[in-house]
Amino acid sequence: MSLNQKGMLPFPPPISKDRVILDYPKCYSPEASLQLKPDWDPQTRDFCRDRGSRLQPWDRQKMSKVVVVGDLNVGKTCLINRFCKDVFERDYKATIGVDFEIERFEISGVPFSLQIWDTAGQEKFKCIASAYYRGAHVIVTVFDMADIKSLDHTRQWLDEAMGENQSGSCFVFLVGTKSDLLSSEERRRTERDAVKMAADMNAEFWAVSSKTGENVSGFFFRVAALAFEKCVLKDAENGTPASIGRGDSIIRQPPLSVKKRQHQ
Numbered sequence: 028m029s030l031n032q033k034g035m036l037p038f039p040p041p042i043s044k045d046r047v048i049l050d051y052p053k054c055y056s057p058e059a060s061l062q063l064k065p066d067w068d069p070q071t072r073d074f075c076r077d078r079g080s081r082l083q084p085w086d087r088q089k090m091s092k093v094v095v096v097g098d099l100n101v102g103k104t105c106l107i108n109r110f111c112k113d114v115f116e117r118d119y120k121a122t123i124g125v126d127f128e129i130e131r132f133e134i135s136g137v138p139f140s141l142q143i144w145d146t147a148g149q150e151k152f153k154c155i156a157s158a159y160y161r162g163a164h165v166i167v168t169v170f171d172m173a174d175i176k177s178l179d180h181t182r183q184w185l186d187e188a189m190g191e192n193q194s195g196s197c198f199v200f201l202v203g204t205k206s207d208l209l210s211s212e213e214r215r216r217t218e219r220d221a222v223k224m225a226a227d228m229n230a231e232f233w234a235v236s237s238k239t240g241e242n243v244s245g246f247f248f249r250v251a252a253l254a255f256e257k258c259v260l261k262d263a264e265n266g267t268p269a270s271i272g273r274g275d276s277i278i279r280q281p282p283l284s285v286k287k288r289q290h291q
């Protein structure tokens with residue numbers, strides 16, 4: 028998607044039908060959820076009813092920044108690509124630095140975007156990637172369910188991402204990928220460990236497969252809904268339209284050099 032000279036979206040295309048969220052998206056498992064409530068917050072509901080009938084210019088810019096972190100090869104890029112492009116890449120291509128996608132939703136009649144940042148898991152690219160952690164509203168820490176060591180490293184990834192953000196300012200998700208590779212017994216064991224880790228990290232846990240697509244849309248819908256609600260409630264608190272005029276609402280392109288990917 029091309030940006031104008033100020034690095035902002037000019038006239039975004041219409042929102043696709045499969046990005047319309049009406050009902051409050053459910054969590055993966057109540058034992059590892061950030062929000063157990065079954066429905067939108069009444070303030071969010073009122074906001075959508077009011078705003079949905081008369082869209083304001085700043086609604087086009089309402090968005091949250093999502094940063095995806097985790098060890099190399101755990102499946103961060105595949106997770107984002109499955110949701111944003113509905114593709115699955117079998118061959119590993121390391122992310123160099125960062126890459127990003129913008130995904131547009133309509134939530135109860137109100138446009139809302141997620142700016143999803145894919146970061147490199149390789150140590151040698153960490154210093155580039157960490158420069159993009161700042162201003163995150165959502166941090167997604169990813170591990171490979173078939174490689175339990177990567178679960179142990181999620182705490183450190185979270186600490187590094189939170190080091191660039193104010194404590195308590197971000198929603199945290201713990202996502203286990205490659206669920207298709209596990210037997211049901213292995214999956215049960217890994218999920219039990221992940222739920223413990225999620226509690227320790229104050230995160231919501233999801234198990235997904237980018238190969239089969241299992242839970243991928245459900246996960247991103249949940250991220251969008253929680254981020255949207257937070258945005259609305261924050262605005263109600265401040266008495267300002269969501270995200271307008273703030274630096275974190277402006278979409279900036281990463282330098283071209285960090286958008287290239289490397290074949291291994």
Ligand SMILES: Nc1nc2c(ncn2[C@@H]2O[C@H](COP(=O)(O)OP(=O)(O)OP(=O)(O)O)[C@@H](O)[C@H]2O)c(=O)[nH]1
Pocket residue numbers: 097098099100101102103104105106116117118119120121122123146147148149204205206207208235236237238239
């Ligand atoms: N079976 C299976 N393989 C997966 C899944 N997700 C990713 N993979 C494979 O895992 C490998 C790594 O995936 P990537 O998405 O490139 O990993 P990454 O975390 O972005 O890696 P870095 O860019 O180095 O940080 C690739 O070979 C993918 O095909 C999944 O859900 N199931």
